Amino acid sequence: MADKQRQSDSLAYIAPQETGQTDAWSKEAGQRGGQQLVEVAEVVPPAPVAAALHLSPGEPAIVRRRAISLDGDVIELADSYYPPTIARGTALAEKRKIKGGAPTLLAELGYRAHHATEDLEFRTANAAELEALALPEGASVLSLLRTTTTDDGSPFEVQHMVMKAPRRLHYEIEVD
Numbered sequence: 001m002a003d004k005q006r007q008s009d010s011l012a013y014i015a016p017q018e019t020g021q022t023d024a025w026s027k028e029a030g031q032r033g034g035q036q037l038v039e040v041a042e043v044v045p046p047a048p049v050a051a052a053l054h055l056s057p058g059e060p061a062i063v064r065r066r067a068i069s070l071d072g073d074v075i076e077l078a079d080s081y082y083p084p085t086i087a088r089g090t091a092l093a094e095k096r097k098i099k100g101g102a103p104t105l106l107a108e109l110g111y112r113a114h115h116a117t118e119d120l121e122f123r124t125a126n127a128a129e130l131e132a133l134a135l136p137e138g139a140s141v142l143s144l145l146r147t148t149t150t151d152d153g154s155p156f157e158v159q160h161m162v163m164k165a166p167r168r169l170h171y172e173i174e175v176d
Contacts, residue, residue, distance in 0.1 A: 040065075043063050062092055077129065
């Protein structure tokens with residue numbers, strides 16, 4: 001998949017699903033795709049994530065780490081971080097799949113995406129990423145940091161995704 005075009009609709013990944021619908025990735029990838037929930041934990045997040053969530057240095061966040069696959073190959077590592085005040089005591093803090101995905105649960109909790117920012121970086125993969133994504137030494141990855149906020153500007157989810165670097169990434173963002 002690293003040498004093929006990837007198409008993404010970011011809006012689909014921050015919007016809640018209709019009742020009874022699956023998560024956005026399962027809907028997009030169908031039978032070809034999957035995701036494995038690798039870890040759910042309370043951790044001190046990396047500095048860029050802590051800053052995006054407006055956390056104090058050393059303050060923890062809840063992380064949900066997933067390995068995203070397509071056609072049997074892991075193509076993306078996706079870590080979603082939440083403030084403990086939002087995630088504790090909910091399915092976000094439990095190691096289990098969330099029906100309809102996290103955006104659906106967050107909307108039920110009163111956190112609907114109003115604004116999202118995405119920072120992209122094309123860089124050399126680190127050792128852990130090389131192994132997890134089955135990449136050769138010196139391979140590049142695309143790193144995306146997405147911050148989702150409410151209508152008052154409060155951040156409630158930060159996602160850090162590391163993807164096998166495609167030759168071309170096509171984005172479409174439609175705003176109502």
